[in-house]
Amino acid sequence: MAKAAGGLYLLLGPEEGEKDAFVKRLLEAAGKEHGGPPEVQRYYPFETDLGQVLAQLSNGSLFAAFRVAILQNAEELKSKREVDLLGAYAAHPSPDTALLLLSAEVARMDKRIERLVSKEHKVIFWELFESQKQGWVNNFFRARGMGIEPEAVDFLLDMVENNTRELQSICERLALFFGKGARVGYAEVERLLYHSKEENGFTLFEKLAARDLESCLEVLSKILLSRDCDAVALLAMLAAQVRKLFAFARLLAANYDPTEAAERLEIRGKRVQQTYAGGARRYSL
Template sequence: MSSTHLLLGPEEGEKNAHIARLVEIAHKQSGEKPELHTFYSSETPIRDVIAVLRNGSLFYAHVVAIVHAAEEIRKKDDIAALSDYIRKPSSEATLILVSGVLRIDAAWTREVPADARKIFWEMFENQKQGWVANYFRKRNVAIDADAIELFLDMVENNTQELRIAADRLCGFVGKGGAVTSAEIEEFLYHGKQENVFSLFDGLCAGSLESSLEILQMLLLSNDQTPTGVLASLVWQFRRLLALRVLLDQHYDTSEAFQKLGVRSKRNQQTYSAGIRRFKRAALEDIVTRAVEYEALFRSTSTGRHRGLLQQFIYNTVVRAGAQHLPQSVIYGA
């Protein structure tokens, strides 16, 4: 087994499973469980990580160091030290460098053996719904097509996050239960104090301070990522826009709510507040900006996502989505 591994891509479930296999291989080769260390490149200098690998352990035969956000290793001295270590690694250690991006354009990556560089891709769009349906079916829980679509919009698109959310939802409805969009909304409302729906409440109420506070709570809870929060807001604003379109077509409010599956009184109050606050053109702008930010998330490091999401929240409340992002910012043109 190689002494250094580079694992890239957004599919956290498969990536973590591969890390577990590498740790198990180290266990078998050394004859005992290795000493595990987890680092984040933004918090621990790479030279300190290398010192841990070179010094070894007093109590274990092998050391495994996992370094997250490897794309942030950019300083000249760090690159030189890392490149030198990869060329001349410790025989009693394994270094696993991890990143959510698909490519790291740095000289040290070329030092990692080709067979130890792997990319873990997200599922294709046509695979996601089948994966979710099968997962719920194996747990004897029914889920309809609309609920699957909402579930995929609300949860980060990797098998680790999907499994965690699905297991919680199965526990919520119980074995033999059924999941619809209403159950997902109820679960997310009552499952914890603040959530993506209460964030949407704040946005529809036009409260910047409240919205930013809720966002902070969500991101500190470790149950949500900026990417997942933004995806849920995109879904909710699209549904709010759809409601606005139906009302403009002279649908009765209750009929429009029924058509869109907005069933609970709390949801109806939130959407009514959103309709009062945002005109149709503003909602179209907000949805367009949200899609632009999703594209920007895919082209920037995860360390920037929190600030970008705060910027989107500000733009939504204060400017009603009117602040356009240049194409050069979104796509790096």
């Protein structure tokens, strides 16, 4: 992106990592074009009225020549008033402002809003194919002078929600822990996800599968209070594991033994398999 054009953007789709990268490039281009980093504000429709967002965007800034408003969960914008407000902004955008509408949804986005956005400013970020995700992980470690075993790559992709934002977070932790020159194996990935002192979506799922409400709430509280918490990503990660637990329980109900069910769903590692087997015993279909 050579130039940071102002105006209305619509960034849709579930691939949050690529979406983050697009926004980062836009902000970097704005910084180069205007001689300093832009002022960035993030909003949610359920927290801030769209009229207030646009009013704040139109106010001049003492510290930045370019201002950006990022509105998450844009699929919630549906009223005629909201469409009219966006239409007015899209018709006469300030050259030193940009309004980015973000949503993981594609089909739920209001078509009236989609029609307000120019073709150049509308981008859909689809999930990567399996081979692309494997290549992404291998390239991540190769770029840092490291290697990763194929079984470890498969396990990572099984356990992490299907977007590169989550993959990057886990891979960065692995790279930081093991360092340049290391070759990361399955055991190292499993240990980081399930046995580290840091609470995460995987340790939360363990407590959920154990039907331990008190520990569940304690782990959840620690995660939500952590500096890097992303509640939406946490929910997505947890939902993916619950769906897999449901599929595992259905296979057991269809007379698969636990080993066969785990193999069919590519649930690897004894500790992980025990978590799913315990969860299937404690919850009914």
